[in-house]
Amino acid sequence: MEFILIIISAVFVNNILLSQFLGICPFLGVSNKLSTAAGMSMAVCFVITLATVVTYLLNMLLVNFNLEFLQTISFILVIAALVQMVEIVLKKISPALYSALGIFLPLITTNCAVLGVALTVVQKSSPFAAAADGMFNLGEAVVYAFATSLGFGLAMVLFAGLREQLSLNNVPKAFKGVPIALVTASILAMAFMGFSGLV
């Protein structure tokens, strides 16, 4: 039951893009076409889930040695190394998947969604944790990371669909490109606000 709560809350109520503002760069950058948006979402989903598991375990080590202040620096290194490794492994094992996700993988290192989720999960103030001390256990962390990236995918695909339609319309010159996308995102965010209070 609490897993379902975590999922609903991370996908709809606290959507990573539309209410937490993490990973806005790909949200505005690669949402011109539905197919690229879907590819990016899949790559992000894969990396966020994997990175959260690894950084969660790494954090246990850091806490053990009282080195929590190294969280930021060690997490970003681990994420960068992980993305590289995923790229190499994917190239070898599944060329089809690699050609689908390949171009997006290097971009993900500097996607703040990955580091953001990894840091949220290990911080005490996690809003949806079930345990008494407010910390996620490993299972909840994985579910939360996966659900968050599902939310990312949902918002990405919805937004890309909207932008594909939008590109056919005439917009004022000053609104061309990002501004009209931002106004559209605002309406989408307003729609997602309707989910607040659900959990």
Add this chain to the structure above:
Amino acid sequence: MTGGFEMGKLQLITKGLIKENPTFVLLLGMCPTLATTTSAINGMSMGLATMFVLVLSNMAISLIAPYVPDKVRIPSYIVVIATFVTVLELVMKAYVPDVYETLGLFIPLIVVNCIVLGRAEAFANKNNVIDSALDGLGIGLGFTVSLTVLGLVRELLGNLSLFDWKFAESDGILAFVLAPGAFLALGYLIVIFRKLTSKKAE
């Protein structure tokens, strides 16, 4: 000759405000821009925090750049940036814990702010220390001003206050403090900025 030289230095600082404004022209660092500008003060503190990291990392990177092999430059820049972000985190936790609490997650996330890595890659690794510091200062200033303006607009419409000074009793349009208002205000500010700068160019 010296006059031209001085002008060049001044230009490094002022270009971040209009010509290469990171928020309204280059559209970089959107996450903190949207997330932390719930009020003018918050926006300004985020801008200043980023400026701190930007200046120091630009200086450090321009010093180490000649010795870093080309292949590993991005990871090494990220480590340099992450070091300064950790310094900033510890300093803020010690001296301004309230601000640190408000900005929360977005302080460590300066590491992945594309503005910082972008300036390292585009400017600091090709220029000397002083120019790099000034470039960091200029871009940081542009970022701070844009965030303050965006924060000001959202605070004004959403809460009817200016820099935390509430001038009217009634409530504002709450949506402007929440997520949708962030997107909307930024979108319209970019439009206004484009209109103003294109008029100037003509």
